[in-house]
Amino acid sequence: MxxxxxxxxxxxxxxxxxxxxxxxxxxxxxxxxxMAAGVYNYLPLGLKVLKKVEDIVREEMNAASAQEFLASAIIPAELWQESGRWDAYGAEMFRLKDRGERDFCLGPTHEEVFTDIARNEIKSYKQLPVNLYQIQTKYRDERRPRFGVMRSREFIMKDAYSFDKNQEGLDLAYDKMHDAYVEIFNRCGLDAKCVAADSGAIGGSNSAEFMVKSEVGEDDVVFCIQCDYAANIEKATSKLEEVEKEERMEIEKIATPNSRGIDEISEFLNISPKKTVKTLLYNIDGKIVAVFVRGDREVNEVKVANASNASGDIEMASHEEYIHAAGCDIGFAGPIGIKADLTLVDEEVKNMYNFVAGANETGYHIKNVNYGRDFEGTIGDFRKVIEGEKCPVCGGKITIARGTEVGHIFKLGTKYSEAMNANFIDEDGKEKPFIMGCYGIGVTRTMASIIEQHHDENGIVWPLSVAPYHVSVIPVNVKDEEQTKVANELYEELISMGIEALLDDRNERAGVKFKDSELMGIPMRVTVGKKIGDGEVEFKLRDGEMEVIKIGDVSNMVKDQFEKSNLKLR
Amino acid sequence: MxxxxxxxxxxxxxxxxxxxxxxxxxxxxxxxxxMAAGVYNYLPLGLKVLKKVEDIVREEMNAASAQEFLASAIIPAELWQESGRWDAYGAEMFRLKDRGERDFCLGPTHEEVFTDIARNEIKSYKQLPVNLYQIQTKYRDERRPRFGVMRSREFIMKDAYSFDKNQEGLDLAYDKMHDAYVEIFNRCGLDAKCVAADSGAIGGSNSAEFMVKSEVGEDDVVFCIQCDYAANIEKATSKLEEVEKEERMEIEKIATPNSRGIDEISEFLNISPKKTVKTLLYNIDGKIVAVFVRGDREVNEVKVANASNASGDIEMASHEEYIHAAGCDIGFAGPIGIKADLTLVDEEVKNMYNFVAGANETGYHIKNVNYGRDFEGTIGDFRKVIEGEKCPVCGGKITIARGTEVGHIFKLGTKYSEAMNANFIDEDGKEKPFIMGCYGIGVTRTMASIIEQHHDENGIVWPLSVAPYHVSVIPVNVKDEEQTKVANELYEELISMGIEALLDDRNERAGVKFKDSELMGIPMRVTVGKKIGDGEVEFKLRDGEMEVIKIGDVSNMVKDQFEKSNLKLR
Structure with missing residues (x-):
C-alpha cells in the first residue's frame, strides 16, 4: 500500500x-x-490486524477438525425461553422487537442456537463427534463498558460448541480445544496462561480460562512462580502448611466478654490468629450453612456456594438466624453445638491442634478445640488463597496478579441438550442428550491484549504474525528522484515476494514518517536516504537497533524475520 | 475435507x-x-460460498483503491437524527434501547456513519479522493421477507462510500465502481445487467442498478433485445413512433354523453386510441398537476413525481379537486382551459395531429386538438414504456423482464455532507461539503442469484470461482481397499496442488454420493471404481458428460478447468 x-x-x-x-x-x-460507549468502528489498520487474528483462530480451529458456521446475530426469544435464560440473562442482553412485535435478542452467546442446530441436523451417534464454530459479532450491554475493545458492547468472538455421545468424547474435544487455544495464543505472540476456573455447581475440572496478566484485568489470578500452576482466585488452592503435632488437651470455656473478632481474641489471649478458628454463617437457599476456617483466613464464597449446591449468589445469615443457630450474640459462635443444616470445615482446620473458637454463648470462647474429637463436618477447601502461600503442585511460592480473560473452555455436559430436548439415537437404539462443550475466544479483546503485551513509549510493537503490514519503506526525501526510485523498487520487490509492504511516499519530513511507522508498530523499517550513493539503506526492527545494509540484502533480511517467526511467505 | x-x-x-x-x-x-422469518444461519457449505463471493468483492474493491473498514452494526439514533432519517426510515428499521434507555438502530445502511467518519478523519482536499467500504451485516425489517436470503432481514452487504472534492472526482469514482461491479459479477459467473435507475428528485444519470433477470424479481426491467440498453421501468424510455403529418383542422366540440374512458370514446367515434389523449390529474404536495399522454398509454408516476419535485409519493386528485380543475365530471377533462398549477405533456402528444380529448364540460369531447396551437405545457417523458416498443438507443425491439437488484451505484452529491456538516478545506482555503457517492452489493443475494442462474433438476451447478469445493473424489466401494487407496492418493494429490477437494469416504451407495455431489454443485467429480484395474477412473464435469481417463491425467484435467475459468491455483 x-x-x-x-x-x-x-x-x-x-x-x-x-x-x-x-x-x-x-x-x-x-x-x-x-461510535458510542463500548461500540467501535474499525479503521483499515485495525481491521487488518483483526483479520489476521481471525485467520489464526480459523486455521487452528479447522486443524482441530472444527467446522465453521455463521449463525445470525438476531435470535428469537423462544430459543432462550426453552433454555430458561430469556429471563435469567438480565440487563446485559440487548432486546428488540420486530414490526410484528415478536421478541428477539442480539446474541450475547450462542449455546441455544447451536443446540438447536444440532438437534435439527444430527440424528445419529454415527454423525458424532461434531465441533461447530463461528467467528461472529456478539452483543452484551455491559453495565460499564471500558478500555476500548477490551470490554465493549459490540465485539467479535469465536465461539465453538462440541457435541459428543459420551463423556470420553467430551473430554477429548475439550483437550483438543485446549491445545488449539495454546497454539492460537502462541501464534498471536500472546503470553496467555491456562487457568483452572470455577465452573459453578457442576464441579470437577470442567472449565479453564486463558488469562493474560494485565494491571487492568477484571479477575484475580493465582500463579506459581516456580511451576505452571495457575488458577482463577475462585478456584485456586494452596498447599497446607505443616503443623507441629501437639497433644490434644481438654477443652476449657473462658470468659472473653470484650473479645468478639479474631484480632481481639488473639490479642486478649496473646496467641497467633493461626491458633484460632473463625465461624461464618450463611443462608444458602433457605438453609443455614456454618463454615469454619483458620482465624487468619478469608472464606472463599464460591467454594462454599459450590459445596452447598447453591442456586445463585449466597448471603450471610441474618442477625436473627445467627442467634437461632448459635444461641448467642454475634462474635461468639463456634463449632461445638452449633445448629446448622450443613457444616463446612476447611481442610486446614482439620489439621489444627488445640485451637480457640467461639463457645456459642455470649461472652465466652473455648480453648483446646480439636476437629474430630469435639465436632465434625464436611471437610474441604473453603479458604481464599493469599499471596506467598505454597503452590499445591510444587510447593513453590504463589503470587496473585490481575488478569484479563481472552479465552474460556467449558464442559457443559447436558445442561442445554436436556433443557432443549436435543437428542441423538445412540448405538443401543436409545435416545440420549448430546454431551456438550463450549469454547470461546474474545477476538477483539485478544487484539487489544497483544498490544498490552507488545508496546513501548513510541507505539505498538506488533509480532510479525499479526502485524497490519510487515515492512515500511521510507524514502527520506520524496523530491529526490533517486531515493524515490530505489524506494519504489524495494517496495515492488517486497510486494512480489508476498510481503505486505507500506511505501511512505508522502511529502512529509522523515521524522513524521518514522513516528507514524513506530506508532503503527510496523515490525521492519527500511529507510532510503543519502547512503544509496554507496548502495546502502538503513534497516531497523521495530524493537531493535538500526543497521546499514546493502540494498540487495533487504529481501534476505526480511525473509530472515519470517523464518525467525516461523511464518511462511505466501 | x-x-x-x-x-x-x-x-x-x-x-x-x-x-x-x-x-x-x-x-x-x-x-x-x-432461524426466524428472514433470518438465516449459514451452514459450512453456505459459508464457504459466501466467503468466496466476499473475497471476489474484496479483491475488486481493493483493486479500485477502496479501503476496507468495519463499522458497528449498532448505530446511535443521534446520527440518524442529524440526517433526518431517524423518523423517515419507518418500520423497516430495527430499533432498540440500551440499558440507559438510549436509542439505537441496527444499521440498514451506513451513509450517516461513513459521513461521520469522513468529517472526523478527513480535513483537507489533500486527503481526497477516498473510497471507504465494508462487508458487513445489515438489518432491514422487511414487511414481507421471502425467498430465503434473496430478501431477508439480516443479510450481508458490501457498502462503499466515496468522498471527493468536486463533481469530476465523483464522476470518476462512480465510473470506477461501475467497472469494479462489472468485474465482480463476471467473476461470480453472474449475468447482471447495469440498468439506468431512477434516482428521485436529484435527476440526471446519477444512479444505476445491477439487475439479474429473475422470474421472482421485485422490479420490472426494460431491455433492448438488440443493443445494451437497459433501464429500470421507472426510468426507461422509448423511441417515439413516427407520425404521419396531417393538416391541422379546426377544433370541434362533440357531444359524447355516454363516453368517458378512452375505450368508450374510441369506440363511439370509431377511431384508434392512438388518436386520443388521456388526461390525469394529481395532487402533488397540495398542487394540482395535469398530465397528458396518448390515449393508449399509461402514466409513469415516478417520472411525474420527479418533474414535480414531489417530496414523496404522489396521489390522484380527489373528486372535488377534479371538478374544481376541469369544471366537469370525471371522464371529460382535457387540455384546453384546464386549471392546473403544473401541466405536463408527454413528448409523444406534442407530435400528434388532430386528436380527441375531453372538453372540460360534462358530456363533451373536442376533436382536432393540437399541441402548441390549442394548449401548452411542460414537454417531457411521462409515459410508461411497454413491451414491443422501440429502443431509444438503437431502435431495436424492447422487452420487459422481472429482475432482482444485486448492486446499486449512486451519486449522492452533498445530500448527507450538507445535512451533517461534513466539510473539508479546499485548495482555496474554503470549507466545502464532501461530494459523495454510495455503492452497494447484496452479497448474500448475489450468492442466491448465482444459484438462480446456475442449476438444473439435480441441484446447483457452481461456477468454479465460487464453488464450495472444486472436486469430489468418490470411491464407489469404500470396503474395496484398492479403490480407497487410489481415491485417497488422488485426494491428497489434489489437496497438495491447492485444490479444494472432497473425499466421499462415507460407507454409502455410490448413487447416494453422486446425488449429494450434484446437489451441492461440485464442479468436477472423479469416480474411483472397478476400472482402476486398467488404471482408469471416471471424470465428469457437473454440467458435462462422463469420460474415462487415466488416473495420471486427473490433475491435468482439473488444472484445465482452472485455466478455462481464468482462475489461478494457489
Missing part, C-alpha cells in the same frame, strides 16, 4: 477517553474510533 | 417453506437454515 493513497488517522495526542495503553494506542495509531 | 468428518445436511425432499429454486437448493444442499 502506498501511504499517499491511504487514509491515515494517526493522532499525536493521547485521547482523553482512553485509560489503558492498548486503548490509547489503538486510537492513536488509527485502528479504531468510538 | 473428508466427508466422513463433515456434518452433511443435504435433504432429499423439497422443503415446504421455499418458493424459488435458489431457496430450495440452498436448503436442500445444506447451505442455510432458517
Amino acid at each position: 502506498k501511504m499517499s493513497n491511504m487514509l491515515i488517522s494517526t493522532l499525536r495526542e493521547v485521547p482523553a477517553e482512553a485509560e489503558i495503553d492498548s486503548h490509547k494506542l489503538m486510537l492513536r495509531a488509527g485502528m479504531i474510533r468510538k | 473428508k466427508m466422513s468428518n463433515m456434518l452433511i445436511s443435504t435433504l432429499r425432499e423439497v422443503p415446504a417453506e421455499a418458493e424459488i429454486d435458489s431457496h430450495k437448493l440452498m436448503l436442500r444442499a445444506g447451505m442455510i437454515r432458517k
